[in-house]
Each structure stands twice: as C-alpha cells, then as structure tokens.
Amino acid sequence: MRIYNSMTRKKETFVPLQEGKVGIYACGPTVYNYFHIGNARPFIVFDVLRRYLEYRGYEVTFVQNFTDIDDKLIRRAAEENTTVAEVAEKYIREYFVDAKALGIRPATVHPRATEHIPQIIALIERLMAKGLAYVSNGDVYFRVRAFPAYGCLCGQNLEDLESGARVGVDEQKEDPLDFALWKAQKPGEPAWDSPWGPGRPGWHIECSAMSTTYLGETFDIHGGGKDLLFPHHENEIAQTSGATGKPYVRYWMHNGFINIDNEKMSKSKGNFFTVRDISKEFDLEAVRMFMLSAHYRSPINFSRDLIEAAQSSLERLYIARDQLAFLLSNACDAEPDEAARAFMEACDTAEARFVEAMDDDLNTADALAALFDLVREVHRLAPVGVSRQAVAHGQKRLTDLCGVLGLLMRQEDAVPAEVQALVDQRAQARRERNWALSDELRERIKALGYVLEDTKAGQKVRKAGA
Numbered sequence: 001m002r003i004y005n006s007m008t009r010k011k012e013t014f015v016p017l018q019e020g021k022v023g024i025y026a027c028g029p030t031v032y033n034y035f036h037i038g039n040a041r042p043f044i045v046f047d048v049l050r051r052y053l054e055y056r057g058y059e060v061t062f063v064q065n066f067t068d069i070d071d072k073l074i075r076r077a078a079e080e081n082t083t084v085a086e087v088a089e090k091y092i093r094e095y096f097v098d099a100k101a102l103g104i105r106p107a108t109v110h111p112r113a114t115e116h117i118p119q120i121i122a123l124i125e126r127l128m129a130k131g132l133a134y135v136s137n138g139d140v141y142f143r144v145r146a147f148p149a150y151g152c153l154c155g156q157n158l159e160d161l162e163s164g165a166r167v168g169v170d171e172q173k174e175d176p177l178d179f180a181l182w183k184a185q186k187p188g189e190p191a192w193d194s195p196w197g198p199g200r201p202g203w204h205i206e207c208s209a210m211s212t213t214y215l216g217e218t219f220d221i222h223g224g225g226k227d228l229l230f231p232h233h234e235n236e237i238a239q240t241s242g243a244t245g246k247p248y249v250r251y252w253m254h255n256g257f258i259n260i261d262n263e264k265m266s267k268s269k270g271n272f273f274t275v276r277d278i279s280k281e282f283d284l285e286a287v288r289m290f291m292l293s294a295h296y297r298s299p300i301n302f303s304r305d306l307i308e309a310a311q312s313s314l315e316r317l318y319i320a321r322d323q324l325a326f327l328l329s330n331a332c333d334a335e336p337d338e339a340a341r342a343f344m345e346a347c348d349t350a351e352a353r354f355v356e357a358m359d360d361d362l363n364t365a366d367a368l369a370a371l372f373d374l375v376r377e378v379h380r381l382a383p384v385g386v387s388r389q390a391v392a393h394g395q396k397r398l399t400d401l402c403g404v405l406g407l408l409m410r411q412e413d414a415v416p417a418e419v420q421a422l423v424d425q426r427a428q429a430r431r432e433r434n435w436a437l438s439d440e441l442r443e444r445i446k447a448l449g450y451v452l453e454d455t456k457a458g459q460k461v462r463k464a465g466a
Contacts, residue, residue, distance in 0.1 A: 001056070001359045003221075004297060006229060006252035007153055011361055014251065016220050022058045023219035024050060025211040025249075027228055028110070030067040031091035032076045034274040037287075037302060038225070038258045038265055040102060044288055045255045045296045045362070046223045047104045048405060052358050055404045063214045064107040065207060066092055068114050069200050074189055084190050088112070098275045101284040103406035109214055113206040117192045120201045120209040124181050124194075126243040136172040138184025138197045144177040147238045153252060154230040179235055181205045204235035208248075212240060222249040229254050256299040265302075285409060286311035292364040292405055313372075317398075317408055320375040324395045326460050327381060331388035340390035343377055347397040350374035354401050364405065371401050419450050423461050426452070 001014040016022045026046040029035045035043075043064075050062045068088035077084045096106070113120075124140055127133035132146050144150050144158070151157055162177055180202035185191035191198035201209075211219065217240070224233065233252065240248040257264070260271040278287060281304075290310035294300045336344065350373045357366035378394055402408040426441040442452055445461070453460040 002361055003251050003253060004361045006254050007249075009155070012251065016058070017218065017250065020057070020059060022053050022060045022221065023063075023215035024053075024060060024221045024223065025063045025065075025207070025215055025219065026107075026222075027207060027224035027232070028064040028066050028107075029091075029095060030070050030072055031088045031095060032070065032072040033091060034094055034276040035098065036265070036272060036274045037260075037278060040098075040275050040287065041258055041291055041296075041300070042223065042225045042255050043099065043104050044102060044291045044406070046253075048292065048364060049221070049223070049253070049362055050105070051404050051406060052362065055400070060108070061215060062108045063211060064110055065210050066095075066110055066112045067203065067206060068092070068112045069190060070203060078188075085114075088114075094276070098279070098284070101279060102275065103285060103288050103409050105406075111210040111214065113201060113210070116206070116209050116213060117201070119213050120205050121182075121194050123205060123209050123212075123239070123243055127181065127239060130242065132239075132242045133181055134174065135196050136174075138199060139172060139180055140182035140196055141173055141178040142181055142235070142239055142242070143174065144179070144238065145175055147242050149241070150177075150238050151234065153234045153237055156230075179204060179231065181239065204232055205239055207232070208236050208240040208243075211236075212244075217244040217248075218246050219249060221251045221253060223253040223255075226254045226256055253296075255296045256294075259299060259301045261303050262301055282307050283311060283314075285407065286314050288406060289314045292368060292407075295361075295363055295365055297361070313368075314407065316372070316375055317402060318410070320378045320398060321395075321402075321408055322462060323378055323381075324391060324398065327383070327386055328388065328391045328395065330384055331386050331391050333388055336387040336390045339382065340387040343381055344390050344393045346377040347374055347394045350377070351397050351401060354404075358404070367401075367405065371398075371405075374398060374401070416448075419445055419448050419461065422448075423452065423459055427459055 002011045003014045004010070005012050024046065026042065029039055046062075046064075050060050053060050066088070069084060073084045073087050077087045080087065099106075124133060127142065128140070132143050133140055134143060151161055158177065182194060182196055182205070183199050183202060184196070185198040185200070189200065191200055211222070222233065222236075237248050259265065260273070263269060263271060265271055265273075275284065275287075278284070286307055287310070290302070290307050291300070293310060350370050353370035353373065354367045357363040357370060360366070374394070374397060378398070381391070381394075399408070422441050422445050426438050426445070429437040429441060445452055446464070449464050450461055451464050453462075
C-alpha cells in the first residue's frame with residue numbers, strides 16, 4: 001500500500017512500525033455542537049482507512065479524541081446557562097448518533113482532553129525542562145524559535161511563517177509565533193491545578209498528550225482535515241518531538257475541503273450545514289457514498305443533485321445484494337459450470353481491481369468503479385439453476401468490499417407474514433391462471449408497501465423504494 005505523506009509531499013510505501021499492527025490517530029470534534037458536513041468527511045475517510053487496513057489483515061488501534069474544553073464550549077455553556085461538562089456530554093452523545101447513521105464505527109478509544117490533564121501537564125513539564133516552553137503570567141507558551149524543525153509539515157521556514165502570520169500583538173509572548181500550551185484561569189472558567197497555577201490546556205497540547213498515551217511516542221498514521229495541517233498539526237509535531245526527541249508520526253494524511261454548491265462553506269453565506277440538518281432530507285448512507293465518490297485528497301462539491309446521484313448508486317448496490325440473496329434461494333448444488341466459473345473469476349478480478357485502487361493512496365473513487373463491475377456481473381447471472389457455490393462466492397465478495405467502504409449497512413427486512421401470505425396466494429392464482437385474482441393480490445401487496453417482480457425463478461418480493 002502507498003500513502004501520500006503530507007510531510008514529504010509524495011506517495012510512500014506504507015510500512016508500519018510493528019509488523020501486523022497499525023496505530024492511527026485522527027483528530028475528532030470539538031463537542032460544542034452537532035458536527036457539520038465538513039467534519040463528516042475526515043471521520044468517514046479515516047473510518048475507511050481503518051476498515052481497509054483490517055481487511056488487509058492488520059490489527060488496528062484507532063484513536064479519535066473529543067476536545068471537551070475549549071473557548072467554544074465555554075461560550076456555549078454560558079449561552080445555555082449550564083456547565084461545560086454538560087455541554088460536552090450532550091454533544092458527545094449526539095456525535096455517536098450521527099456517526100452511526102454515517103456508518104462510522106466507534107474508535108478503539110475516544111479519549112477526552114479533560115480526562116488527560118496529568119498527561120498534558122507532564123508533557124509541558126518535559127518541554128519546560130528542555131527550555132522549549134516558558135511561563136508568562138500563569139500562561140505557558142511553546143518557544144517556537146527553539147525548535148529548528150518548526151515548519152517541516154507545512155513546508156515553510158520561520159521567516160515566511162512570521163511574515164504571513166495573522167497573530168495579534170500579545171505582550172505576554174516572547175515571540176508572535178509562540179503558542180499556548182496552558183492557559184491561566186479566567187473568572188468563571190473551569191480550571192485544573194498545575195505547577196503554574198489553575199488553568200486549562202491549550203488546544204494543540206491535548207492531541208499530543210492523548211495520541212502518545214495510547215499509541216506511543218512515535219506511531220504510524222495521523223490524520224485530519226487539510227485545515228488542521230497548520231498550525232494544529234505543525235504545533236503537535238513541535239511540542240511532541242520537542243519533548244521526546246523522537247519522530248512523532250511516520251505518515252501524515254489530510255483530506256481535501258468540501259464546498260457547498262461550489263462555494264466555501266461558511267455561516268455568513270448561509271450554507272453551513274450540520275449532519276443532523278442533512279439527515280432530515282437525505283439518507284446519511286447516501287452522504288457517505290457521495291464522500292467516497294472522490295479521492296479523499298481532492299476537494300469535493302456538496303450539492304443536492306450529487307447526493308441524489310449517490311443515492312441512486314447506493315440503491316444499485318442494495319439491488320445487487322437482494323438479487324444474490326434471491327439467486328441463492330433458487331441455486332442448485334451442482335458444481336459450477338463454465339458460466340458460473342466465469343462469474344467467479346470476474347468477481348475475483350473486481351476484488352483485485354478494488355484492492356489495487358485502495359492500495360493506491362486509498363483511491364475510493366476507483367474502488368467504487370471496481371465494485372460496480374462486480375454489480376454488473378451479478379445481473380448477468382442466469383435467474384435459475386446457478387451453482388450455489390458461485391452465488392455464495394459473489395455474495396461474499398460484494399459483502400466484503402462494501403464492508404471496507406462501510407456501505408450496505410441496512411439490514412434486510414423480513415417480509416411480514418401478512419404480505420408473504422398474499423404472495424403465496426398469488427402464486428397459486430397464477431398456477432390456476434386466475435389472472436384477475438392475481439392482479440387483485442398484486443395491488444393488495446402494493447398497498448402494504450411491497451413490490452412484486454415476476455421472474456423465471458418465481459415471484460420476487462421487496463419493500464417499495466428499496
């Protein structure tokens with residue numbers, strides 16, 4: 001597998017630190033609100049990365065944090081006349097609701113910043129001991145110019161960063177580029193005791209402390225949106241490697257931005273949507289399908305037309321799944337004939353193309369194309385008398401590959417007994433050539449929300465719209 005490493009700005013062969021094991025840290029949400037559609041993209045991308053690595057046989061430790069102390073949470077708590085802890089608890093709970101609807105699996109561990117204050121303080125103390133951090137009026141800052149490699153991720157030197165920095169004058173800092181590791185308590189804010197007085201952690205130090213707690217001082221993959229590359233991830237490198245003296249992360253992965261109807265998403269333009277908003281109009285599995293239709297590093301344009309197109313593509317997958325289940329119920333136990341063997345070979349070819357695409361820097365767009373090659377082969381199968389072995393082979397390939405992408409997660413609904421009874425009655429009416437009764441029963445089945453298809457293998461029933 002080759003991964004585009006944001007650090008080196010090229011694709012590199014992926015070789016994990018430990019054979020057969022992979023450690024991934026993906027930046028999670030700041031839990032002051034429902035997460036928005038821009039957040040959803042990295043959550044989906046790194047969920048797929050984890051699924052694919054597991055499909056390839058790796059044991060994956062996947063860490064995704066919750067930032068549960070932050071200026072935004074403090075403001076939200078004040079607006080709602082509640083505590084920061086209660087705001088965080090509410091939106092962590094709601095995160096899992098929306099993540100599940102998007103097919104995003106829970107991480108191996110979801111650490112919270114407020115539960116790792118001792119680790120954060122210990123990391124800052126290591127930086128202080130090395131002269132990489134200093135105290136100013138109860139705040140603690142990282143001394144950027146004392147870390148020569150600063151700018152290695154974004155590819156800029158200190159002079160370029162300083163001239164382009166949008167930082168206000170802060171008399172407490174030694175240098176405008178220095179960033180906060182610890183913030184002294186302000187009136188009414190939550191605080192924890194520290195060697196520098198009561199306060200709370202800065203944003204960047206949280207991820208360094210949590211990632212190294214669960215994955216070690218050097219680990220395999222760190223991911224997030226492109227917007228986090230600088231300064232967040234740059235600062236993570238500086239403070240972590242500055243403290244440990246070791247390389248922090250071996251492969252950095254960043255996904256591209258999302259535009260809304262070809263415009264940058266922003267509250268001021270009125271095109272800022274949470275996933276919860278979108279779920280009122282669209283099936284979130286179709287949103288996931290849409291996200292995977294482009295390469296993760298490319299920008300992607302969110303529009304209703306594109307989501308509807310993704311919904312249609314998704315339904316093609318469900319139809320193929322249902323068709324295989326139907327074929328299996330009418331399959332024979334004979335050895336595969338020439339046509340069945342050709343089908344099995346075509347399924348294997350589609351899987352090989354899928355793997356080739358995913359091995360090429362997680363190219364889900366080409367992987368989906370391979371998946372739909374398999375779907376076309378399913379519909380070419382004879383409707384009756386197909387070898388059970390061949391159908392089961394295709395069924396496993398479809399299930400496995402869709403599982404890598406987190407698709408086809410809806411469970412098949414059992415046909416209600418009332419509907420099945422009408423289906424059986426209609427089959428009898430057709431055997432007796434009672435076409436009037438057959439048509440009447442079809443309409444009664446339709447009124448109950450089910451559709452009948454007459455095939456060479458018999459009646460095929462499915463829920464309307466499925």
